[in-house]
Amino acid sequence: MTNSSNTLHLVCGKIAAGKSTLARDLSANPQVILINEDTWLSRLYPDEINTIPDYIRCSSRLRSIMEDHVQQLLQAGLSVVLDFPANTQNIRQWMLGISTRAGVQNCLHYLEASDAVCKKRLHARNAAGSHEFNPTDEQFDELTAYFVPPKVDEGLEIKRTKVFDK
Template sequence: MPHLHLVIGPVGAGKSTFARQLSREHRAVRLTLDAWMARLFGRDERPVVGRLEWYVERRDRCLEQIWELTKELVDVGTNVVLEIGLIQRSERERFYAQVDEMGYGLTVYVLDAPRELRWERVQRRNEEKGNTFSMEVPPYFFELASNMWEPPDEDECFERDVRFTRGREV
């Protein structure tokens, strides 16, 4: 039976590198929200006022389409690795309800690292624009997203197959 692998964690925790590795290990298609956002909306002008609302509306549209593609892939027997944000518990709860409704198997991988290390990684990624780069992460967005991060609590871990793992150290 095909399986879903959800990779979560704050910005700069090593999710993209880990998701690539996971994709190879499980012969899975990797779907990454940042890549979709960058490709579809990266060249668009962002509003000065209402920037967060602008982002959330587009993020939600991408997540809907990613979920439709995920269902098609799983239904034809393909494992899927999802790196789609879900940094808050309420977002994950909505996702879990969709997974449960479809009867899919799911493993959640949690990556984290100290905030200072994550910021160093983000700055380096912004400068180098290497294979895990999809869009520039400015300091205000790093801070906003870092402050919004809610790691899985005891209840979430009890209800799901949640695995805490280490990203790369540097």
């Protein structure tokens, strides 16, 4: 049974596509809780995430803690914006499991953007120092190689948005 009054919002897109900005916008309502992976990782593991294996290790630890917490928030009648990159099928299935166990609807917000648009936005973001994570172009390319666009048959409600250069 699904509770239609609350939702688990998920964000998917390449680095600098606008996931965190969208997540903040989605959480403007007081009944919506925002949980941002980059914030948690930067505070729990300062100076420990320098490689993709470091990120995978620390992110796995955080997900194991957050899973029950997010489910409890949803079951308490709140909506949650999970600002963790839903960029692989395995991560999306983990997220789908949370909404299924909580009995709430989900919405995967997929921001479609080209590498060129994302890199331009990344350079501006890095120059402004406005984000906890400031990857280089090489790190962008390395992480983008893991990106898998969502498919309809994954069981998630997908909302696609094309992202263009401003």
